[in-house]
Amino acid sequence: MSGIVAGRVVIVTGAGRGIGREHALAFAAEGAKVVVNDIGAGLDGSLAGESPAEQVVAEIKAAGGEAVVNGDDVADWAGAENLVRTAIDSFGALDILVNNAGFLRDKMLVSMSEEDWDNVIRVHLKGHFATLRHAAAYWRAESKAGNPRAARVINTSSGAGLYGSVGQGNYSAAKAAIAELTIQAAAEMKAYGVTVNAIAPSARTRMTTSSGDAMAAQMAAPEDGSFDAMDPANVSPLVVWLGSVESGSVSGRVFEVEGGIVSVTDGWQRSIKRDKGARWDPAELGPVVEDILAQAPTPMPVYGAR
Template sequence: MSGLVDGRVVVVTGAGRGIGRAHALAFAAEGAKVVVNDIGAGLDGSSTEEHPAEQVVSEIRAAGGEAVVNGDDIADWDGAANLIRTAVDTFGRLDVLVNNAGFLRDRMLVGMSEQEWDDVVRVHLKGHFAPLRHAAAYWRAESKAGRPVDARIVNTSSGAGLQGSIGQGNYAAAKAGIAELTIQAAAELKNYGVTVNAIAPAARTRMTVGAGGAMAEAMAAPEQGFDAMAPENISPLVVWLGSVESSEVTGRVFEVEGGKVTVAEGWRHGPTQDKGDRWDPKELGPVVEKLLAEAAVPEPVYGT
């Protein structure tokens, strides 16, 4: 029986563990050829001697699939270029880029260091942009050369990026940026045959379990029955978004948890009052009060 993504070439970043690993295995199970990217970093981004990408590639090959390891730093410009080149040189093409890699350096904003901010924003936000940029350049060249392109980018935002999360200001800001980058890229790349969507997943990974407290308790595996927090629950939507069936879906952010899929509705034009002239600051108190009374109540920030 043929798979949903038979023959498509897929790059998955941060695919050595957790959700990324689940994505790589799910794509391979549906017939894709997979570039498994991972640098083997620790939860805080520090270097380790582990090689989880090789283990994932071995699993895929043992099941009869095709896969190759890539160990480039996705937030490094040349590393991101080599990641895309690995797919093209190994399998002759690229059809899907799944940006997933990331790590945490949690701290309240008042105590966060410049380095903790820079490192998280670099890996998450630049680590999405750099592979996206090099993949987009490849697809644009293919399109201009007259070769058909039916490509996909799936980014990874977070509930923290959509609603905020106490103690994760660097992570939340980067993930919010990824959500907007998704909308931006979808608009810019549509003429080249590329769709761009994002997911905001909730699953049990090293990052969520390591958070401790109520979050860790909520993420714990059940003793029996459906494990709603298993990383594997996130991948079916990502595989579908990477398939040819999803060609009409772009610029969207989907929240995914267990068996639940939600279309996130972000910034929209809300209630408006137009004076037709410049406001006097003293006039605006009751105006703002009226607008807020008519507006939807914001989602609460995680941890409040």
């Protein structure tokens, strides 16, 4: 098959449903060989006894593409290693890693359990790191052996991670850390020819439609046949491009994607400052801080804040 990623090998985690499924199909449509990873978990991360990854692989093969199923837990160290090995054993290489897997355990911080916190951080944040770590080891070895690959990592952050989201403290913290992990990994992996970027998508998925009646109504497909801005397939074109050789000059960036809108999001950076040239007295800092904040950009509002 021809296409912008023809012949390249990609892993997509959490690819059995939603945005991950659309990524897998989009990569296959553009000629990539796809490892479809999914453990068939429910919305809260509990095992549902399903195998949606097999359905996605069957769909790719029916369209003339190449794909294999992987059911490893991305947050399990050995499982993440086996996931990378699946790509290499099945297709002879690995070029692209798309970290997408995750689930929700929404609660206000005052009501959140230790288990709610640990499980979400584990799957989102450790699940990104573990797969990235094993893929990076492979790409470093390839580079040192004189066979560097134009490798790409695309992580999945969220507007909740960039701006905060009431009732999603665990998810927001994990997604914020993923954005910073992206910047960190881009700097460290540059020497091996690997780029690392992240997306913060807004689309209709099991996660968004389960967030209450108002959110579900906002995410619903239009009944008049007009452009469906919340269709998860809208997110995948940018991810496929970021996985291509053409995107080699782009690394360490976080992009927001919603409908037909693509935007780049700036991370933490120094803004307004005042330098006394000596130690401040606590009593004199009130007007100084007030002046700094008055001139600094206004922060984006936290989702759901009143």
